[in-house]
Amino acid sequence: MATLQLAQRMENVQPNAIGELLKFGADPALISFAGGYPDGTLFPVEQLNDVYRVAILEQGKQTLQYTVSDGDPKLRAQLAERATRKGTPCALENILILQGSQQGLDLVAKMLVDPGEIVVTESPTFLGALIAFNPCQPRYVGIPMDDEGMITDVLEEQLKAGLKPKLLYTIPDFQNPTGVTMSAARRKHLMALAHKYDFMILEDTAYRELRYRGEAPPTLKSLDDDDRVIMLGSFSKILAPGLRLGWAIASAPIIQKLGLLKLAADTQCSTLNMAAASLFMERHDLDGHIETLRAAYLRKKTLMLDMVRQHFPQEVTCTDPEGGLFTWLTFPKSFDTTQFMRDHALTKAKVAYVPGVSFFPVDGEPNHARVNFSGQNDAMIVKGMSALGALVKQEMAKL
Amino acid sequence: MATLQLAQRMENVQPNAIGELLKFGADPALISFAGGYPDGTLFPVEQLNDVYRVAILEQGKQTLQYTVSDGDPKLRAQLAERATRKGTPCALENILILQGSQQGLDLVAKMLVDPGEIVVTESPTFLGALIAFNPCQPRYVGIPMDDEGMITDVLEEQLKAGLKPKLLYTIPDFQNPTGVTMSAARRKHLMALAHKYDFMILEDTAYRELRYRGEAPPTLKSLDDDDRVIMLGSFSKILAPGLRLGWAIASAPIIQKLGLLKLAADTQCSTLNMAAASLFMERHDLDGHIETLRAAYLRKKTLMLDMVRQHFPQEVTCTDPEGGLFTWLTFPKSFDTTQFMRDHALTKAKVAYVPGVSFFPVDGEPNHARVNFSGQNDAMIVKGMSALGALVKQEMAKL
Numbered sequence: 001m002a003t004l005q006l007a008q009r010m011e012n013v014q015p016n017a018i019g020e021l022l023k024f025g026a027d028p029a030l031i032s033f034a035g036g037y038p039d040g041t042l043f044p045v046e047q048l049n050d051v052y053r054v055a056i057l058e059q060g061k062q063t064l065q066y067t068v069s070d071g072d073p074k075l076r077a078q079l080a081e082r083a084t085r086k087g088t089p090c091a092l093e094n095i096l097i098l099q100g101s102q103q104g105l106d107l108v109a110k111m112l113v114d115p116g117e118i119v120v121t122e123s124p125t126f127l128g129a130l131i132a133f134n135p136c137q138p139r140y141v142g143i144p145m146d147d148e149g150m151i152t153d154v155l156e157e158q159l160k161a162g163l164k165p166k167l168l169y170t171i172p173d174f175q176n177p178t179g180v181t182m183s184a185a186r187r188k189h190l191m192a193l194a195h196k197y198d199f200m201i202l203e204d205t206a207y208r209e210l211r212y213r214g215e216a217p218p219t220l221k222s223l224d225d226d227d228r229v230i231m232l233g234s235f236s237k238i239l240a241p242g243l244r245l246g247w248a249i250a251s252a253p254i255i256q257k258l259g260l261l262k263l264a265a266d267t268q269c270s271t272l273n274m275a276a277a278s279l280f281m282e283r284h285d286l287d288g289h290i291e292t293l294r295a296a297y298l299r300k301k302t303l304m305l306d307m308v309r310q311h312f313p314q315e316v317t318c319t320d321p322e323g324g325l326f327t328w329l330t331f332p333k334s335f336d337t338t339q340f341m342r343d344h345a346l347t348k349a350k351v352a353y354v355p356g357v358s359f360f361p362v363d364g365e366p367n368h369a370r371v372n373f374s375g376q377n378d379a380m381i382v383k384g385m386s387a388l389g390a391l392v393k394q395e396m397a398k399l
Numbered sequence: 400m401a402t403l404q405l406a407q408r409m410e411n412v413q414p415n416a417i418g419e420l421l422k423f424g425a426d427p428a429l430i431s432f433a434g435g436y437p438d439g440t441l442f443p444v445e446q447l448n449d450v451y452r453v454a455i456l457e458q459g460k461q462t463l464q465y466t467v468s469d470g471d472p473k474l475r476a477q478l479a480e481r482a483t484r485k486g487t488p489c490a491l492e493n494i495l496i497l498q499g500s501q502q503g504l505d506l507v508a509k510m511l512v513d514p515g516e517i518v519v520t521e522s523p524t525f526l527g528a529l530i531a532f533n534p535c536q537p538r539y540v541g542i543p544m545d546d547e548g549m550i551t552d553v554l555e556e557q558l559k560a561g562l563k564p565k566l567l568y569t570i571p572d573f574q575n576p577t578g579v580t581m582s583a584a585r586r587k588h589l590m591a592l593a594h595k596y597d598f599m600i601l602e603d604t605a606y607r608e609l610r611y612r613g614e615a616p617p618t619l620k621s622l623d624d625d626d627r628v629i630m631l632g633s634f635s636k637i638l639a640p641g642l643r644l645g646w647a648i649a650s651a652p653i654i655q656k657l658g659l660l661k662l663a664a665d666t667q668c669s670t671l672n673m674a675a676a677s678l679f680m681e682r683h684d685l686d687g688h689i690e691t692l693r694a695a696y697l698r699k700k701t702l703m704l705d706m707v708r709q710h711f712p713q714e715v716t717c718t719d720p721e722g723g724l725f726t727w728l729t730f731p732k733s734f735d736t737t738q739f740m741r742d743h744a745l746t747k748a749k750v751a752y753v754p755g756v757s758f759f760p761v762d763g764e765p766n767h768a769r770v771n772f773s774g775q776n777d778a779m780i781v782k783g784m785s786a787l788g789a790l791v792k793q794e795m796a797k798l
Binding site: 100 | 463
């Protein structure tokens with residue numbers, strides 16, 4: 001009987017799509033463009049070794065111990081100073097340290113969303129966000145995108161027609177999966193709509209600092225006059241994902257409530273990793289390191305787009321992101337990227353990407369693929385994408 | 400309007416009792432026996448520095464990167480081998496790495512407990528478990544304890560009378576807060592009841608390896624014939640809480656489902672910390688380190704109990720735990736330990752403990768206190784407990 005109860009309960013757990021992708025990433029035989037992996041050869045290992053040495057040998061009594069659930073106060077202050085300097089004014093009490101920004105998705109949904117309430121996202125959107133929101137059983141409404149991001153006029157039409165969102169989730173900068181950035185005008189329009197129609201916004205800025213060209217539009221949080229934006233940031237893409245450190249920026253009352261949910265969920269982040277990140281910002285040049293990443297990823301992005309143009313049929317288009325880790329390929333409507341990956345890409349070219357259908361909150365389109373250009377080296381980008389392009393050409397010729 | 404919605408929603412978040420305790424622990428002016436802090440002077444800093452150096456400099460491309468959500472397979476295998484060696488047979492697929500065992504409390508409740516369903520606990524029980532379970536809105540049933548742990552005859556009576564638990568949560572070894580260990584006979588009785596009345600058991604073994612005298616009774620997991628026990632373990636008390644690493648041991652299907660919930664909640668634990676823990680078990684002597692902890696904590700426990708006997712009125716009793724970090728003081732029924740702490744202990748003696756009332760799932764008794772003996776040094780134990788005892792004597796004389 002218990003087993004039956006349990007089996008029924010387990011039906012509610014969502015398919016492990018991201019987990020499967022991470023497993024692809026761990027198979028050395030495969031050239032995977034599926035993950036959102038940063039380039040492991042660019043991790044600042046000498047500097048990280050330095051800060052862990054200091055944290056353990058000089059401060060171990062504190063850094064190996066429990067600490068407060070909101071996170072290391074010194075790190076919170078540093079992140080507030082950094083956000084303020086980069087155009088999003090805030091103070092220590094506006095920062096909560098998280099187990100990666102993924103934890104922010106989980107805790108914010110827990111705090112705000114009851115079953116049946118509406119969560120608006122870009123369409124397509126980040127799969128990990130859907131997985132985090134799903135246990136709260138929201139109803140999803142996806143808003144289409146163009147090359148300025150979420151089409152806020154479409155959102156406004158739906159709001160006028162009676163849509164009542166509880167929460168809107170967006171990745172305004174180099175969106176996952178499309179790579180597209182929301183324009184400044186759209187950001188202002190979205191904030192005006194949030195004010196008028198009274199919904200909260202969850203702004204995911206995991207990629208924002210990886211900008212390769214052009215000026216950054218303002219964050220939604222910096223345009224937020226009435227505490228309706230919760231902004232998420234992360235060390236995963238600018239330092240190392242293995243530390244599992246992200247943060248939320250929001251009003252002090254929201255941060256306090258998220259802190260209580262954090263306490264219930266896992267007590268706190270690793271004291272040691274928080275101390276190491278804090279020491280890194282103090283003793284080393286995080287901004288300089290990010291410059292190095294930008295240059296390397298711009299080169300890889302250029303190579304990736306060259307490979308698509310050279311090896312793929314002309315009917316296949318890709319976005320040209322101003323930053324971030326992904327380009328979004330669009331195939332003719334009759335081309336199913338899931339089937340193609342299973343039957344051809346994985347088996348014949350030993351190449352993986354993420355079939356685009358996974359990223360749609362509703363009404364998934366079959367003919368897209370998310371391709372990561374940060375994780376593989378130049379030779380693998382050339383080898384993998386030329387093999388993939390040749391296979392695509394073969395298959396499309398049969399259509 | 401959004402602010403109002405948010406305010407109403409936030410009412411559901413539980414008071415930050417553990418968070419407040421951790422803040423006490425961070426105030427250097429206070430002698431706190433409130434936390435569950437291990438002794439920071441015993442952290443193996445040289446060995447930890449060694450394993451972090453190796454993990455970062457020699458394996459950084461992997462250890463600073465993302466990994467699979469279930470956790471480092473090498474660490475999972477090591478933990479399975481270790482559990483098997485210590486009497487709880489299991490394999491890699493039975494292990495999930497967690498962000499401390501606290502995360503196990505959250506994920507297991509999410510997986511199993513719907514609003515209104517019954518969770519049975521010892522009465523009193525671990526506050527952090529109640530905080531983790533509360534968002535699932537269970538109904539709590541507390542079973543009283545004696546010096547053999549949960550009185551399973553009382554549980555059986557209630558089951559016969561129609562009680563239908565979904566989950567039973569227990570800390571069989573050196574229970575938090577009482578320090579009491581469940582006898583082997585009670586463990587067998589509990590397993591028979593779980594089988595007959597069909598409920599799941601969550602067995603929290605965070606303190607189990609810190610045994611100071613006597614033989615360990617078998618774990619509930621080792622008595623589990625039909626996959627109804629989920630056992631939680633932790634590195635926090637045997638290595639360092641600052642790493643935030645724990646694990647669950649359960650049947651492979653349960654581990655898979657918990658892994659999906661883990662993925663949604665925070666993607667994975669810190670790859671670096673998992674690698675460091677794995678290297679520690681490989682390159683250093685974890686069992687030898689635990690022997691050092693056992694000797695030190697036995698000395699502190701003996702000192703703590705001596706202090707209670709010397710400085711407190713005879714009417715105040717304390718448990719004499721066979722291991723773990725806590726003793727449980729019981730005062731006369733009219734003595735309110737919360738009031739006393741607020742009005743006297745904190746202000747006059749600058750001493751903190753945890754008022755016992757917080758630990759009762761229902762019907763809290765006012766006249767207990769949880770006192771930790773691992774976190775403070777000998778001098779502070781003498782100073783704090785003699786000051787506290789003198790104040791208690793003064794106040795009890797007035798009753």
